[in-house]
Amino acid sequence: MKKILFFAGALMMFPLCTIAQKSPVYELYKQKYPDAHAVRLLEERKIDISLEDNEILITQDIFEEDLYLDKAATYGSKRSINYSSFFDIESVEASSLLYENGKYNELEVKDFVEKDEMDQSFYDDSKSINFIYPSLQPGAKSKLKYRERIKNPRFLNSFYFADFKPIVKSKVTISVDKNISLKFKEFNTEGVNINFTEKEKRGKRIYTWEANDIEEYDLDSGAPNFRNTFPHIIPIITEYKSGNDNVKLLDNVSDLYGWYYSLVKDVNTEEADEELKKIVNILTQNKKTNLEKVKAIYYWVQENIKYIAFEYALGGFIPREANDVFNKKYGDCKDNSSILFKMLDIAGLKGNLTWIGTRSIPYKYDEVPTPAVDNHMILTYLEGDNAYFLDATGRYIPIDMPSSFIQGKEALISINEKDFVIKEVPVIDAKRNSIIDSTVIKIEDKIIKGKGKFRLSGYPKIDFYNALEIEKSEKGLKDVYTKELRKGSNKFLVDEFKEINKYDYDKDFIVEYTYNIDDYVNSLEDETFINLNLNRRISGLKSKKDRKNDREYRYKLNEKCKIILEIPDSMVAAYVPENFSTSNDFFSCSIKYTQEENRIVYEMDIDQNFILLTLDQQKELNKLVKKVEKNFKEVIILKDKK
Numbered sequence: 001m002k003k004i005l006f007f008a009g010a011l012m013m014f015p016l017c018t019i020a021q022k023s024p025v026y027e028l029y030k031q032k033y034p035d036a037h038a039v040r041l042l043e044e045r046k047i048d049i050s051l052e053d054n055e056i057l058i059t060q061d062i063f064e065e066d067l068y069l070d071k072a073a074t075y076g077s078k079r080s081i082n083y084s085s086f087f088d089i090e091s092v093e094a095s096s097l098l099y100e101n102g103k104y105n106e107l108e109v110k111d112f113v114e115k116d117e118m119d120q121s122f123y124d125d126s127k128s129i130n131f132i133y134p135s136l137q138p139g140a141k142s143k144l145k146y147r148e149r150i151k152n153p154r155f156l157n158s159f160y161f162a163d164f165k166p167i168v169k170s171k172v173t174i175s176v177d178k179n180i181s182l183k184f185k186e187f188n189t190e191g192v193n194i195n196f197t198e199k200e201k202r203g204k205r206i207y208t209w210e211a212n213d214i215e216e217y218d219l220d221s222g223a224p225n226f227r228n229t230f231p232h233i234i235p236i237i238t239e240y241k242s243g244n245d246n247v248k249l250l251d252n253v254s255d256l257y258g259w260y261y262s263l264v265k266d267v268n269t270e271e272a273d274e275e276l277k278k279i280v281n282i283l284t285q286n287k288k289t290n291l292e293k294v295k296a297i298y299y300w301v302q303e304n305i306k307y308i309a310f311e312y313a314l315g316g317f318i319p320r321e322a323n324d325v326f327n328k329k330y331g332d333c334k335d336n337s338s339i340l341f342k343m344l345d346i347a348g349l350k351g352n353l354t355w356i357g358t359r360s361i362p363y364k365y366d367e368v369p370t371p372a373v374d375n376h377m378i379l380t381y382l383e384g385d386n387a388y389f390l391d392a393t394g395r396y397i398p399i400d401m402p403s404s405f406i407q408g409k410e411a412l413i414s415i416n417e418k419d420f421v422i423k424e425v426p427v428i429d430a431k432r433n434s435i436i437d438s439t440v441i442k443i444e445d446k447i448i449k450g451k452g453k454f455r456l457s458g459y460p461k462i463d464f465y466n467a468l469e470i471e472k473s474e475k476g477l478k479d480v481y482t483k484e485l486r487k488g489s490n491k492f493l494v495d496e497f498k499e500i501n502k503y504d505y506d507k508d509f510i511v512e513y514t515y516n517i518d519d520y521v522n523s524l525e526d527e528t529f530i531n532l533n534l535n536r537r538i539s540g541l542k543s544k545k546d547r548k549n550d551r552e553y554r555y556k557l558n559e560k561c562k563i564i565l566e567i568p569d570s571m572v573a574a575y576v577p578e579n580f581s582t583s584n585d586f587f588s589c590s591i592k593y594t595q596e597e598n599r600i601v602y603e604m605d606i607d608q609n610f611i612l613l614t615l616d617q618q619k620e621l622n623k624l625v626k627k628v629e630k631n632f633k634e635v636i637i638l639k640d641k642k
Contacts, residue, residue, distance in 0.1 A: 023099040026139040030069050033166050036216060037072040040167045041065045041141070045159060047235075049176040054242040056180065058150040059090075060157070066142045066165075073136040080128040081146060088149040089129060096133045097141040104141060107134045153237045154250055154259065154371055159209070161194060162230040167214040172233070174207045179241040181251075182207075185368055189231045209233065223549035224612070225360040236370055256369040257412060257420045263318045264353055265417065268342050273323045280346040290349055294381050294388065295399045297343045299505055301392040305339060306330040319353075319377070336392035337379040344381070354380040354389070355412040356425070358405045359552070365410055365422055376406065380413045380423075387413070387423050396465045398505050401428055404459050404554050407611065430556035430609050433458035437485070437535065438562040439515075443528070443638075446521045454485055454511040459555040461509045468502070481513060487534035488517040526640040528571065532602040533632040535561045538589065541608070542625050543618040551613045563602040570641055576600060577634035582627045584620060586610040589628050593636075600636060 022030075029039045046061040068076060083089045094109035112131045133142045150156060159172045176182050178200075184207075194211045217230060238251035248255050283300055284293040305325060309332045319334035322342030331339070337353055344351040357363065357374035365373055381388040389411060391403040407427045414420055439452030456464055464484070471477050482494045493516055500510040522529045537559075543551060567573060573595060581590035586609045594601040613621060 021099055021102070022139045023104065025067060026069070026099070029067060029166075029168075033069065033216075036166055037068070037070055038076060038165050039067045039069065040163060040165055041067050041169070043163075043167055043170045045172045047156075047172070047174045049153075049156075049174065049180055049182070049237070051177040051179050051240060056153040056237065056240060058153060058156065060148040060150065062144075062146055062148065064142075064144045068136055068138055068140050068142070070138050073138055073140060076142070077133045077136045078130070079133060079142075079144070080130045082126055082128045083148065084126050086150065086152050086155045088151065090147040090149055092129060092131075092144075092146040094131055094133065094144045095142070096135055097143065098135060098137070099139050106143075109133060156235050156237060156370075158232050158234045158372065160230045160232040161189075161192060161209070161211045162214055162217045162232075164216055164218065166216045167211075169210070169212050170214060171208070171210045174235060175201075175204045176207070177240075178203055178205060181238045181240065183236050183238055185234045185236065187227070187232055187234070187362075188229060189233075192231045194231070218548060220544075220547050220549045220551070222551045222553075224552045225362070227360070228362045229549065234368055234370070234372060236368070250370050253365045253369045253412070253420075253422070256365070256371075256373075257414070260317070260355060260412070261414060261417055264414070267319050267338060268322050268345070270321060270323065272342055272346055273326055276323065276326045276343065277346055280343050284347050291381075291383060291388075291399070293347050294344060294349060294351075294390075297347065298340065298390050298392065298399055301336060301340050301343070302395050302397065304329060305336055305392065307336065307393040308332065317371075333391070333393045334377045337377050337390075340379045340390060340392055344379075349381070351390070352380045352382060353414045354378045356389075356406050356409055359407070359409060360405075361409075365412055374412070378403075378406070378411070380411060382413070387411075389425050394462070396462045396503065396505055401432070401458065402426070404428075404462075407555065427611060428458060428555060430558040430607050433460055433555050434558045434560065435460050436560045436562075437487075438560075438564075440564045440566065442566050443521055443530065443568060446519050446523070448488065448517040448520050448530075450515045450517070452485070452513050452515065454513065456509045460557065464509060465503055481511065485511075485513065485515070488520050491518040491520070493517075527574065528638040528640075529635045530565065530638070531632070531635045532563050532565060532593075532600070533591075533604070533634070534563060535559075535604065536629075536632055538606060538625055538628055542622050543613075547615065547618065550615065551618055553608070553611045553613075556611060557606075557608040559604075559606045559608075561602075561604040565600045565602070565636065567598045567600065567638060569598070571638040572641055573600060573636065574639040575635075575637035577631075577636065580628075580631045580634075582624050583607075584624065586613075586617065587621055587624055589624070591628075591631060 033039055042063065042065040044063045048059050050057045079094070081089060081092065092112065096107045097104040098107065109131045112129050114127060114129055116127055136142065161170045192211060194209050197208045199206050219226060219229065237249050239246050239248050250256055279300070280297065283296040287293045287296060306329060308330045319338035320331060322339040325331040325335045325339040341351045341353060354377065355374045356376050356378060358376050361373065361375060363373045378389055378391040381390060388399055389402040389406065390399070391397060391406065394403050397403055402425045406425050409425050411423050411425055412420060413423060434457045436455040437452060439450045441448050441450040467480060468477070471480050478494055478497065481497050482492065485494060486492045495514045495516060497511055497513040500512065501507040502509060576593050576595055579592045583589070588607045590605050592603045
């Protein structure tokens with residue numbers, strides 16, 4: 001495709017004139033979708049899969065026509081088409097259509113610019129063609145037509161029958177040579193009226209899917225990835241006939257693994273760098289067990305190899321040599337796995353390259369045995385029945401915990417050229433991800449003076465470490481702790497703090513601190529009122545009543561809060577609230593009050609035993625949280641001694 005220099009026509013972003021007339025099609029869809037910014041009148045994809053000289057050739061003709069319903073049209077003027085070394089864009093046509101004098105007049109896009117895109121992690125040699133639709137305004141249309149050539153048949157695209165705007169007509173047609181076998185996987189199509197037809201014509205099988213009048217999809221904050229919701233199909237080329245032979249492509253997981261293994265089998269065949277050998281020997285020399293050796297190497301890679309994602313072509317699937325990664329001190333997920341693999345090998349240990357999808361990808365390997373099933377690589381260390389999923393792209397991840405975004409996912413673990421295993425990554429128990437805050441407080445006038453110990457483990461600890469890395473100054477750290485430890489009211493202030501086990505991978509992180517909360521205690525005549533429910537973060541678990549989607553959380557969590565109130569010598573406890581608890585299968589909260597001589601001990605224990613909640617479960621959780629919030633109104637009453 002011919003490159004054209006970008007014309008900096010900023011005025012093209014805005015209407016050149018005000019059009020009073022509105023077309024009948026605008027009036028129709030403005031009335032039908034009054035809240036929509038735009039409507040997709042047609043989305044059509046025609047895919048041709050042919051066999052020439054025993055090679056599969058795939059082209060896609062894509063056509064989009066949009067109608068703009070309000071002033072947001074100007075923001076839709078900018079458009080880009082992404083491609084990479086796996087996909088070529090062979091032609092592009094784009095235009096705006098403005099309604100004047102009872103008809104639409106077409107303005108062609110003349111200026112296109114190509115640029116690199118570098119924002120993906122697994123394979124990223126992405127480029128884009130960028131352009132601006134001229135003079136878009138309410139009532140205008142845009143048309144886009146382009147041809148895409150898919151170079152590798154394993155990367156046949158998914159097709160979605162939904163968008164974040166209404167779609168009037170969505171259609172995909174696949175014409176495939178009779179010597180090519182194709183299968184289809186459907187997702188989220190229940191309840192969607194999709195008309196499917198199949199026929200043969202001129203030596204080809206032709207499959208067509210068509211859906212009409214599709215409402216816009218809207219994802220709430222915290223909803224799972226759109227792949228979990230949008231109706232879509234994934235076509236898969238399983239095999240094809242080459243001469244008299246049938247060539248397997250992606251019929252099952254073994255086919256996918258065979259291709260993956262062919263890409264990594266020749267990696268790290270060269271002799272390891274002498275300096276790298278020396279480091280491995282130093283790391284492992286005093287370790288008594290193999291697991292201790294693996295741990296030392298794993299933590300070293302996390303700390304010393306910076307994660308940077310930059311890929312080109314099959315480099316998005318082939319790890320770089322460990323020596324190269326070691327010398328540069330950076331790499332992507334595959335490169336980090338490569339150097340881990342080599343360092344374990346130097347230590348006489350076996351690591352297993354592992355392909356895995358993050359939680360943004362909902363498919364299982366036997367459902368979709370194509371590269372669409374995963375987007376990440378780690379290293380697995382197998383010891384007996386135990387599997388340790390080592391992801392060195394992060395920092396501070398202990399050896400017995402996976403990175404949070406692969407919990408519950410299937411891992412495709414390489415054993416050798418022919419053999420592999422699929423294991424499910426565990427979801428870490430809430431008790432392992434704990435936030436424990438224990439404080440002793442005194443009342444001085446209307447001020448609370450407190451001394452506390454804050455303890456973190458698991459994923460909350462990792463999150464906290466990452467936040468602390470940003471702040472280096474004493475004042476900045478104090479601001480972080482004032483925000484994260486806040487309790488009672490926004491008048492909470494940390495006075496002093498001491499950090500223990502900071503950045504340690506295996507030990508709990510502890511912060512000892514002192515604080516004050518001004519103007520928190522209320523008094524009336526001879527009675528003093530104090531609410532010990534200082535931590536009310538649980539309220540953030542409630543979902544809005546109009547929520548439409550499931551809600552995803554990064555990890556399960558256990559949170560404990562213990563507050564010891566020292567009763568002043570001049571007072572006695574006149575009222576202590578009753579204990580409270582509420583629970584179901586995935587959530588529990590208990591609040592306990594205990595009086596011990598001149599002290600009242602408050603203990604709150606919360607278990608969030610979930611990482612995904614359906615709409616019904618969210619409603620159930622809302623009810624429980626409201627019960628807790630009602631209990632938050634309980635106060636302790638202290639009375640002056642007579």
